[in-house]
Amino acid sequence: MTRRLTALALALVLALSLTGCWEAEPEPDDFWGDELPPEEQETSRREPAQISDFTLPYLSGQTFDPVTCIDGVQQTVGALLYEPLFTLDNSFAPQPVLCEHSSCDAQALTWTFALRSAVFSDGTALTANDVLAAYRRAAESARYGARFANVASMKAQDAHTLIVTLTQANGSFPALLDIPIVKAGTENDLVPLGTGPYVYTTAADGAALTVNPHWQGSSLPLERIALAAVKDNDTALSRFASRSVHFLCLDPTGTGARTVGGAVESTDVPTAAMQYLGFNLSRTPLNDAAVRRAMSGVIDRGTLVSSLLSGHGTAAQLPIAPQDADYPKTYEYRTTAEEYAAALETAGVTAARPRSLTLLVNEENAFKRAVAESLCAQLTTAALTVTVRELPWGEYAAALEAGSFDLYLGEVRLTADWDAGVLLDAGGALNYGGFVSEQLSGLNDAFLLGGNASAERYVKGFAEETPFAPLLFKSKTVLTPSGLVDGMTPTASDPFYGFADWRFHLSGSES
Incomplete structure (x- = not known):
C-alpha cells in the first residue's frame, strides 16, 4: 500500500x-x-x-x-551489494536468487541446494564454501542464529552444491535462507565482497x-x-x-x-513481526482453554490496526501472516459478548464472583500502550475487570521471566516458515505462560513438514487451545520524496x- x-x-x-x-x-x-x-x-x-x-x-x-x-x-x-540464496516476495514465498535448484528428501530433513553461476564483484566465482562460511557465521549471530536451531550439519558437497541436514523436518526451510552472502575471507572488511x-x-x-x-x-x-x-x-x-x-x-x-x-510517499511492507496477547496458564480463569478461545474471539483486531496503528499492520487471529497464500482464514472466528460471558461463567467468573486481571505492557512504546488499553476495554465485562500495568522494559521482561503476570502484550518476529515453537513448545524461549501440549507441538512440527491437511490440523488445534492470541502482523514503511x-x-x-x-x-x- x-x-x-x-x-x-x-x-x-x-x-x-x-x-x-x-x-x-x-x-x-x-x-x-x-x-x-x-x-x-x-x-x-x-x-x-x-x-x-x-x-x-x-x-x-x-x-x-x-x-x-x-x-x-x-x-x-x-x-x-549482497544477494541471498532466496528472497521472500510479498506473500513470504521464497524466490530463488543465488540458488539454481533446491530439493529435499521425503522427510524434509536433508536439503540440497545447487547454486547458480554467479560472480563476486572482484570477478571470482561464488562457491558453496562461500555460502557455507556465511551460514556458519550466521548460525552464531544474534540476528540469524534462531534460523539454524534445527540444523544438524552443513557441508559443501562440491563447488556448486550445499547440503544441509536438519534435526526436525521443515518443508519450508528455504524461507529461512534470505541471508545475504559475502565472499569468504572478506567478512572482516568494512565492505565485504558480494554478488x-x-x-x-x-x-x-x-x-x-x-x-x-x-x-x-x-x-x-x-x-x-x-x-x-x-x-x-x-x-x-x-x-x-x-x-x-x-x-x-x-x-x-x-x-x-x-x-x-x-x-513524502509512503509504501507499507508486510512483515513477520507478530503482536499477540499472552496468557499465564497458572491463573484462573486463563487456565481454561474455552476462556482463552473466547477472549481471542471477542477482540476487534481490525480496530487495533486501523485506529491505533494507523493501518500499519494486518489483523490476524492465527500465527501466520495473512499475506501468506496459505493463510487459513476460514479458521478465524468471532465470539459474541454472550458467548464470552458464558465461557467466563463456566469457569466460575460471574457478577457474584468477579475477577480482576492485569495486562503487562512495555511503557516505552506508546503504540503498544494504546493497544493494551484497548484490549483491556474489550476484555472487561461485568464479571471480569482487566487493567493495564505499564512497566519499563527491564522490569517488563523480568516479570515475564518470573511468571509474575496475568496477561501481557508481546511481540515476536517469526520466521517465514511460521514456526511458533518458541511460544508454544514446553521450554520455548517465549513460552512465559507455561503452556504444555505435546499434541499441539506435534501438530506444529507436522505443519512445518508441509501439506494442506497438516496445516489445517495445526490451525484447528491452535484455535482450540489458544496458547496465546495473535493480534496482528506489523508493517514497516519505505519512505521516498x-x-x-x-x-x-x-x-x-x-x-x-x-x-x-x-x-x-x-x-x-x-x-
Whole structure:
C-alpha cells in the first residue's frame, strides 16, 4: 500500500529494533496527520521531486557485513551489494536468487541446494564454501542464529552444491535462507565482497554505489546511487527531511519519533513481526482453554490496526501472516459478548464472583500502550475487570521471566516458515505462560513438514487451545520524496525487491 502525502507532519522512526528494521514510537493519535483531499494528493503525485541524484544514507566507517552490521541504514544499502540464496516476495514465498535448484528428501530433513553461476564483484566465482562460511557465521549471530536451531550439519558437497541436514523436518526451510552472502575471507572488511547489482566506490565526488561490472542480472534503472554519510539514525532522518537522502526503511510503530514535513510517499511492507496477547496458564480463569478461545474471539483486531496503528499492520487471529497464500482464514472466528460471558461463567467468573486481571505492557512504546488499553476495554465485562500495568522494559521482561503476570502484550518476529515453537513448545524461549501440549507441538512440527491437511490440523488445534492470541502482523514503511520513483515493490526481505522495474524521475533525466 502506497500513500502520498503533501505538507504533512510525518511521525517517523529513530530507534533501532532488534529485528533489522528501525522501531518508532510516535504518539498513537494520527500518525499521518490530516489527510489531503483526493485531488490534492493526485496533484502532488504528478509533480516529480526536483532531485538529480538518488541518494541513500549510510554509516561511514561502519561495516556493511550483513551478519554483523548495525540494524537500519547499513542493511538497506547492503541489499544492493549482497544477494541471498532466496528472497521472500510479498506473500513470504521464497524466490530463488543465488540458488539454481533446491530439493529435499521425503522427510524434509536433508536439503540440497545447487547454486547458480554467479560472480563476486572482484570477478571470482561464488562457491558453496562461500555460502557455507556465511551460514556458519550466521548460525552464531544474534540476528540469524534462531534460523539454524534445527540444523544438524552443513557441508559443501562440491563447488556448486550445499547440503544441509536438519534435526526436525521443515518443508519450508528455504524461507529461512534470505541471508545475504559475502565472499569468504572478506567478512572482516568494512565492505565485504558480494554478488549484488552494485559495488561500493569512492571518488572525488564522494561515496557511491556503481553498477557491479560482473553483475549477471537484469538491467538496472540507475548507473549510480549516491551515498551520504550519517553519524546515526537521527541524522539520517534529518537528512531525509532536508531531501539530501531519498530513501528510508523504518518501523512506524516502534519506540522513538521525530517529525518530518514536506511531500513524502509512503509504501507499507508486510512483515513477520507478530503482536499477540499472552496468557499465564497458572491463573484462573486463563487456565481454561474455552476462556482463552473466547477472549481471542471477542477482540476487534481490525480496530487495533486501523485506529491505533494507523493501518500499519494486518489483523490476524492465527500465527501466520495473512499475506501468506496459505493463510487459513476460514479458521478465524468471532465470539459474541454472550458467548464470552458464558465461557467466563463456566469457569466460575460471574457478577457474584468477579475477577480482576492485569495486562503487562512495555511503557516505552506508546503504540503498544494504546493497544493494551484497548484490549483491556474489550476484555472487561461485568464479571471480569482487566487493567493495564505499564512497566519499563527491564522490569517488563523480568516479570515475564518470573511468571509474575496475568496477561501481557508481546511481540515476536517469526520466521517465514511460521514456526511458533518458541511460544508454544514446553521450554520455548517465549513460552512465559507455561503452556504444555505435546499434541499441539506435534501438530506444529507436522505443519512445518508441509501439506494442506497438516496445516489445517495445526490451525484447528491452535484455535482450540489458544496458547496465546495473535493480534496482528506489523508493517514497516519505505519512505521516498513524492514523485521520485514509480513501481516500487519492497518486501520485508528486500527493500529493493524487483529493482530492475523501478522507474526514477530525476531532474534532467528520466530513468
